[in-house]
Amino acid sequence: MHVGFLGLGALGTPMAAHLVGRGPLTVWNRTGARAAEFAATPREAAAADVVITCFGTSADVASLLDGPDGLLAGLRRGALLIDCTSGDPTTSRRIAARLAARGVAFADAPVSGGTNGAEAGTLTVMVGADADTFARARPVLAAFGKRVDHVGPVGAGDALKAVNNALLAANILAVGEGMTALVKAGVAPRRALDVINASSGRSFVSETLVPERVLTGAWPRTFRLALLDKDVRIAADLMADTGVSGPVVELCSSLLGAARAELGEAADYLDPIRLTERQAGVEIRE
Numbered sequence: 001m002h003v004g005f006l007g008l009g010a011l012g013t014p015m016a017a018h019l020v021g022r023g024p025l026t027v028w029n030r031t032g033a034r035a036a037e038f039a040a041t042p043r044e045a046a047a048a049d050v051v052i053t054c055f056g057t058s059a060d061v062a063s064l065l066d067g068p069d070g071l072l073a074g075l076r077r078g079a080l081l082i083d084c085t086s087g088d089p090t091t092s093r094r095i096a097a098r099l100a101a102r103g104v105a106f107a108d109a110p111v112s113g114g115t116n117g118a119e120a121g122t123l124t125v126m127v128g129a130d131a132d133t134f135a136r137a138r139p140v141l142a143a144f145g146k147r148v149d150h151v152g153p154v155g156a157g158d159a160l161k162a163v164n165n166a167l168l169a170a171n172i173l174a175v176g177e178g179m180t181a182l183v184k185a186g187v188a189p190r191r192a193l194d195v196i197n198a199s200s201g202r203s204f205v206s207e208t209l210v211p212e213r214v215l216t217g218a219w220p221r222t223f224r225l226a227l228l229d230k231d232v233r234i235a236a237d238l239m240a241d242t243g244v245s246g247p248v249v250e251l252c253s254s255l256l257g258a259a260r261a262e263l264g265e266a267a268d269y270l271d272p273i274r275l276t277e278r279q280a281g282v283e284i285r286e
C-alpha cells in the first residue's frame, strides 16, 4: 500500500517515521527544508492509496485542496484521506463531502499522547468515519496508534478531541492556580503534588506534566499554546452548536486566548502557568 503523509510538524514527523519501511511512502511539508530529501508537491503526495494529513487546523487542510498542485488534483478515485489534524467537525464534514463527490473516502483521526506518544507509537487515535472507512483506516493508524477507536461519523473524532483538550486546559489552568497559591501559603510543591496525587484532585496534569516539566523547570516545548487555544475554541463552539451551556469551557477559552496574545504563537501549552506565577511573584519549582 502506497501512503502519502503531509505535515511534518512536531507531531507529524515522529508519526511519519513509523510508516518508513512499511511500503512506498511519499511525504510533503510546506516548509521544504523539513522534507528536503523528498521532492513532492501536495498533489504528488496525494497520489497514494492512503493519504495522511497532520496540519495545525482544518482550515490549513482545506486551503490545500484546490489548485493545480493541490490535494484534489492528486487524490485518486477509491483513495482514502485520513486527517490527523485536531480539526473542527464542521470543516471536516465539508471536506468529506467534497472528497465523496470524487469517490475519495475521508476520516477525521486526531490523536492524543503528545510528541512522546508519537515517537513511541503509542498514540490514542479517535476516528470519525463510516464503518467501512474506519476498517480501511485502522491498520494504517495502528502504525503509530496503540489505541484506535471508532467514535462516530465524520466530525466525531474532532469533537471528542476538542472536549478532551478542553479538559486538559481546565486542568492546566486550575493546577497552575492551586499550586501557586500553595507555594505562597508555604507548602513545598513536591509534597503538595504527592498528596494531591494520592487524593481526589489528581489528573494527568498533576501526576505527569507539572512534576516532569514545571517542578523540574525542564519545560520542553512540545505542543504550542496556540494549538491548545484553537482546540478549546472548537470545544466552546461545540457547546454552542449542541445547545449546551458551557461557562467553564468558555472561560478556559478566554483565558487561553489572552495568554496566547501575551505570550505569542511559539509559546508552549504549559506557559499560562508562568503567567500565574509571575502575577503572584513565586515559582512552582523544587
Ligand code: NDP
Residues within 6 Å of the ligand: 007, 008, 009, 010, 011, 012, 029, 030, 031, 032, 034, 054, 055, 056, 057, 059, 060, 061, 063, 064, 084, 085, 086, 087, 111, 112, 113, 114, 115, 222, 223, 224, 227, 228, 231
Ligand atoms: P506544528 O505547528 O509543529 O506543525 C504544523 C504543521 O502544519 C507543519 O508541518 C506546518 O508546516 C503545517 N502547516 C500549517 N499550516 C499549513 C498550511 N496552511 N499549509 C500547509 N502546511 C501547513 O504542529 P504539531 O505538529 O504540534 O500539531 C499538528 C496537529 O496535531 C495540530 O492540529 C495539533 O493541535 C495536533 N496535536 C499536537 C500535539 C503535540 O503534542 N504537538 C498533540 C496532539 C495533537 P510548516 O513546517 O511549513 O510550518
